[in-house]
Amino acid sequence: MRADAERNRAAILAVAGRLICEEKHDNASMDDIAAAAGVGKGTLFRRFSDREGLIRALFDERTGSAWTEVSALAADAAVPVRERITAFVASVFDLTVIELPPLMRALPEGCRSETWAPWRALLAELISQAAPDADAEFLAITIFASMRPEIIDMISPQRHRDGVLELTVRTIGTS
Structure with missing residues (x-):
């Protein structure tokens, strides 16, 4: 180009x-x-x-950039795994609940489970490092489910974010 x-x-x-x-x-x-x-x-x-093509490109740019950041964060072995999990979840929350909802409303496929499958898999991998005996895939799915943007219709964005992070910390334990 x-x-x-x-x-x-x-x-x-x-x-x-x-x-x-x-x-x-x-x-x-x-x-x-x-x-x-x-x-x-x-x-x-x-x-x-068309507008959909523009929205798709914007969605792909934003999620691609965020993926690069969270992947690097997840791979940083110098940071304790529980801290990486919390930072990962905070980043995904900010992306999916704060930044992307206007794009996801315009692109319903952006909300599909398969769109976020690599993200959930990476979270599950981190959870399995922190809690080897846990069902990491189920816990990752549960954490992602708690980040659904429509929950903001029921509570404030800050309360939602705080709750998701508390759920994450409790899910992976503190030890």
Whole structure:
């Protein structure tokens, strides 16, 4: 990809992320995004054929970046495994409950179990290191289930996050 095309793509994704994820303008139009990114609609549609394509690219960029970070964190043997688990869960919570809900509403397949299978597998691997006799796969599924974004409709985001982290610590034990 040409350097200017890559810059345009990055600018479009940054603006779309800001409008949709940070500012919660779920209904930001392609016109809004093109104008805010300083590109023409033609450029936007050449990069992303439609709004769903743009949302998919943004979802993939955000989850890909987060995956790189949590994978590195999970592999850092200098950090005790229980701390890695807690940091992993906090990162996944922030991604799935705070950052991605506008994208997941637009892309129902983003909520599918298979989308998050590698993440659950990595969490299960960490849990098995911390608690070798536990059913690590079940515990990872349970922790992920507690992070469902719709729970925020019932409690505040901070209470939800605190509860998920407490559940995680209690699940893996303190020793």
